[in-house]
Amino acid sequence: MKVITANFVTCAVKECKTSAASFPLHFHDAELEQQELDFQPEFIRNVLPRIDWESLRVTANELGFPTLPETKPEGDALNEEQTLKDLHRLLLETQVIEGKLVCGNCGHQYVIKEGIANFLLPSHLV
Amino acid sequence: MEYLVRLAQCHETFRQPELQAVATLLGIDMEIIAYNEFTPFCVVKLKDEEAARALISRSILAKDILELWGKGTTYEELHADVHQRTKHRWADYHKVTYALAVDCFAGKRSTAKKTEIFESFGYLNLRGEVRLKNPEEQFRVIEDYVTDVEENAIGTQRSSEPRMIYLGRWLAKSDRDIILTHTLKKRKYISTTSMDAELALVTANMALAAPGKVFFDPFVGAGSFLVAASHFGALTMGSDIDPRAFRGKEHERKNGMAMLQNFKQYNIVSQFLDAFTSDVTNTPLRDTALLDGIICDPPYGVREGLRVLGTRDGKVIEPVIIDGVPAHYRKGYIPPKRPYGFEALQRDILEFAVLRLVPNGRLAMWMPTASDEAVEFPVPMHPNLEVISVCVQPFTNWSRRLMIYRRLPEGETSDVTLGRSKTDGEGVSADDLNAFRVKYNNRNASRAEEK
Numbered sequence: 001m002k003v004i005t006a007n008f009v010t011c012a013v014k015e016c017k018t019s020a021a022s023f024p025l026h027f028h029d030a031e032l033e034q035q036e037l038d039f040q041p042e043f044i045r046n047v048l049p050r051i052d053w054e055s056l057r058v059t060a061n062e063l064g065f066p067t068l069p070e071t072k073p074e075g076d077a078l079n080e081e082q083t084l085k086d087l088h089r090l091l092l093e094t095q096v097i098e099g100k101l102v103c104g105n106c107g108h109q110y111v112i113k114e115g116i117a118n119f120l121l122p123s124h125l126v
Numbered sequence: 127m128e129y130l131v132r133l134a135q136c137h138e139t140f141r142q143p144e145l146q147a148v149a150t151l152l153g154i155d156m157e158i159i160a161y162n163e164f165t166p167f168c169v170v171k172l173k174d175e176e177a178a179r180a181l182i183s184r185s186i187l188a189k190d191i192l193e194l195w196g197k198g199t200t201y202e203e204l205h206a207d208v209h210q211r212t213k214h215r216w217a218d219y220h221k222v223t224y225a226l227a228v229d230c231f232a233g234k235r236s237t238a239k240k241t242e243i244f245e246s247f248g249y250l251n252l253r254g255e256v257r258l259k260n261p262e263e264q265f266r267v268i269e270d271y272v273t274d275v276e277e278n279a280i281g282t283q284r285s286s287e288p289r290m291i292y293l294g295r296w297l298a299k300s301d302r303d304i305i306l307t308h309t310l311k312k313r314k315y316i317s318t319t320s321m322d323a324e325l326a327l328v329t330a331n332m333a334l335a336a337p338g339k340v341f342f343d344p345f346v347g348a349g350s351f352l353v354a355a356s357h358f359g360a361l362t363m364g365s366d367i368d369p370r371a372f373r374g375k376e377h378e379r380k381n382g383m384a385m386l387q388n389f390k391q392y393n394i395v396s397q398f399l400d401a402f403t404s405d406v407t408n409t410p411l412r413d414t415a416l417l418d419g420i421i422c423d424p425p426y427g428v429r430e431g432l433r434v435l436g437t438r439d440g441k442v443i444e445p446v447i448i449d450g451v452p453a454h455y456r457k458g459y460i461p462p463k464r465p466y467g468f469e470a471l472q473r474d475i476l477e478f479a480v481l482r483l484v485p486n487g488r489l490a491m492w493m494p495t496a497s498d499e500a501v502e503f504p505v506p507m508h509p510n511l512e513v514i515s516v517c518v519q520p521f522t523n524w525s526r527r528l529m530i531y532r533r534l535p536e537g538e539t540s541d542v543t544l545g546r547s548k549t550d551g552e553g554v555s556a557d558d559l560n561a562f563r564v565k566y567n568n569r570n571a572s573r574a575e576e577k
Contacts, residue, residue: 001400001402002399002400004399004400005363005399005400005402008363008411008412008416009402009410009411009412010410010412011410012404012405012408012409012410013408014408017413023412037395037396038396040337040338040361040396042337042338043337043338043339043361045338046338046339046340046418047338047340050340050414050415050416050484052412092361092399095400109455110410111455114373114379114382114383115382115383115400116369116372116373116383116401116402116403117402117403118369118402118403118404119365119402119403119404119405119408119409119410120367120403120404120405120408120435120461121405121408121435121461122443122445122453122454122459122461122462123435123436123437123442123443123461123462124442124443124444124445126408126435126436
């Protein structure tokens with residue numbers, strides 16, 4: 001699971017959707033893999049407004065990345081290649097191969113195996 | 127300026143919507159001047175040659191495009207039209223190397239007749255060298271005859287003479303050859319439900335897949351829509367309630383899930399985002415505008431009933447602890463699933479799309495219908511979605527439709543009074559829940575009896 005995907009998902013339990021504690025889901029025992037991918041600045045610029053920056057800062061921190069700036073890059077900052085490349089590296093080139101995503105509200109753990117996260121819920125959480 | 131698009135003579139109802147989608151995607155102003163489902167030739171009005179080249183470069187169901195120099199039902203009419211449209215331009219082509227060919231669709235001309243046709247264009251005064259290989263300009267005389275298909279379908283009389291003749295200056299070919307690369311026959315990893323390459327690419331086109339965009343398939347299977355959208359430059363993500371199709375069996379996984387083999391094969395690994403296991407009725411995706419496009423072919427529930435998370439009787443199974451670990455965290459745990467309605471699922475997909483598409487983002491959804499519904503069938507609708515097009519792929523005893531929706535920006539709503547208002551909701555058997563399954567099976571049963 002890539003970091004961008006982690007920023008797109010929250011707890012699958014319906015009651016958790018309204019709770020601020022359910023997002024972002026927290027990585028536990030995350031085993032990381034870096035992969036080199038084509039840099040597509042157009043994509044980063046397009047997708048950045050959809051990224052929840054506060055949550056991305058939390059995730060980056062949990063995965064051991066240097067602390068991200070307090071505010072989301074906007075305007076001229078989006079023309080700085082290094083800024084976009086750093087985001088490309090974090091959002092697209094970093095993935096969690098093994099580990100867990102844990103909801104801060106209900107405590108449910110979503111397992112990630114071979115890079116695939118499992119968001120299916122047991123009956124008592126549906 | 128008018129241009130002649132030569133379309134593939136297949137998937138007829140998809141052809142105009144695809145052209146229109148490509149024009150929308152590229153911001154090209156296009157007006158369709160003449161279109162007939164029984165012929166490959168379609169006349170469009172475009173601003174200039176650049177627009178024509180751009181339009182064709184993204185088309186799958188078009189083959190190529192020509193600058194229209196004239197058209198007519200007879201050669202007299204054609205020559206008069208060529209004079210009127212292009213006389214002022216002939217001088218520009220006096221010295222170019224060129225080729226001139228006669229193409230007949232559903233008709234034939236002898237070599238002698240073809241020569242006679244060439245000679246009748248002597249007034250163009252093409253004095254450059256004739257070159258069959260790599261000429262600077264290629265001119266085509268295109269004769270369009272009535273086919274037996276059209277005669278059988280609507281009774282148009284066939285004739286030894288063409289119904290329409292065109293002269294065109296050839297400009298460019300389409301992206302259609304990619305079908306040969308993407309064909310399932312040569313694809314490394316497929317499943318029984320993989321969408322064929324041509325229609326997957328057309329679906330991606332109609333959903334406006336393009337660089338910089340995020341595309342999602344909530345029924346990803348072996349990922350045929352993802353590779354199609356990624357071919358056009360989108361970054362793609364998918365989920366499925368059953369991960370086996372995208373993950374693959376042990377021997378099918380080499381450095382990652384099996385589906386990734388296809389991205390490697392087509393050299394588009396950088397366009398792949400993720401695949402995860404989830405149920406569309408309990409999705410983990412945040413409900414905010416995250417996606418530029420959603421493309422899917424939801425399960426039809428014919429071979430097996432549709433399933434979503436939950437228990438059949440609606441009773442909650444309380445968690446069980448085994449060896450100190452809740453059973454649902456143990457290896458090999460399979461969450462209970464319950465049967466679900468085919469129409470309820472479609473309603474949920476529309477709802478899913480409305481919450482997560484960006485304004486003007488598109489949903490492309492396939493849906494089967496029994497053929498007797500062909501005339502008027504209810505299109506699932508939603509006030510926040512505009513129906514852009516409905517295309518039909520007929521089979522012998524059923525058909526399926528591709529519906530394209532646009533997410534309306536906030537403040538706009540569409541008229542849903544023609545849509546389906548009831549859904550098949552909450553029955554318990556597969557047949558209660560799926561009108562299509564019942565029709566499909568009844569029809570097959572009655573056909574078997576006839577035999």
